[in-house]
Amino acid sequence: MTINTTVIYAIRILGYMCEKKNCFVRAKELVKETGISEQYCFKVMNIIRHAGLVESEQGCRGGFRMAQDPCKVSLYDVICVFEKQDSWEEKCGQDDRMIGLVREIQKREKAFLKSITIRDIYIDGQEIGKPDGL
Numbered sequence: 001m002t003i004n005t006t007v008i009y010a011i012r013i014l015g016y017m018c019e020k021k022n023c024f025v026r027a028k029e030l031v032k033e034t035g036i037s038e039q040y041c042f043k044v045m046n047i048i049r050h051a052g053l054v055e056s057e058q059g060c061r062g063g064f065r066m067a068q069d070p071c072k073v074s075l076y077d078v079i080c081v082f083e084k085q086d087s088w089e090e091k092c093g094q095d096d097r098m099i100g101l102v103r104e105i106q107k108r109e110k111a112f113l114k115s116i117t118i119r120d121i122y123i124d125g126q127e128i129g130k131p132d133g134l
Contacts, residue, residue, distance in 0.1 A: 007082050009036050009044050014053060014078065015122035018070040024063035051081040070123065076113035 012034045017025055027045065031038045045064060048054045055067040066073070092098040 003079060004082070006040075006044060006047075007079050009034070009040065010048050010053075010078050010082065011075065011118070011121075012036065013041065013044060014048070014066060014070070014073065014118045017054070017064065017066045018118050018122045020065070022065060024057060024061065024065050026063040030064070048078075048081060053078070053081065066118075070119040071117055073118045074114045075116045075118075076110060078118075079113060 013030055013036070016030060016033055027038075027041065030036070030045070031041050034041065036044070045054060045056075049056055049064070052067055053073060054064050056062065056064050092102055
């Protein structure tokens with residue numbers, strides 16, 4: 001699984017919305033506060049809105065906000081919106097040892113990414129992956 005620029009931008013956008021609690025946030029504010037170009041921000045917003053992670057409302061008090069509880073939106077959920085699941089097993093051919101290894105890696109990766117939510121990062125301030133003692 002790859003975490004590309006678009007996924008990182010989506011996480012930043014959702015993180016900003018998470019910090020704003022349940023309030024609607026205008027697109028211009030998202031662009032300014034996240035540092036993402038307007039065109040790219042709209043592209044990402046459209047994708048995560050269609051995926052049901054964000055909802056929008058038109059009008060003077062409208063904008064965008066998270067459609068789901070940030071405690072329930074994991075990094076895995078966001079990544080899956082943008083990334084195709086590579087079929088590593090096809091690349092392993094008939095090597096059962098490699099297939100077993102790849103399946104175990106994918107299982108652990110998925111569990112780790114599902115254990116981290118948008119709230120963990122942006123509200124609780126967890127430092128994920130930082131070695132102990134630093």
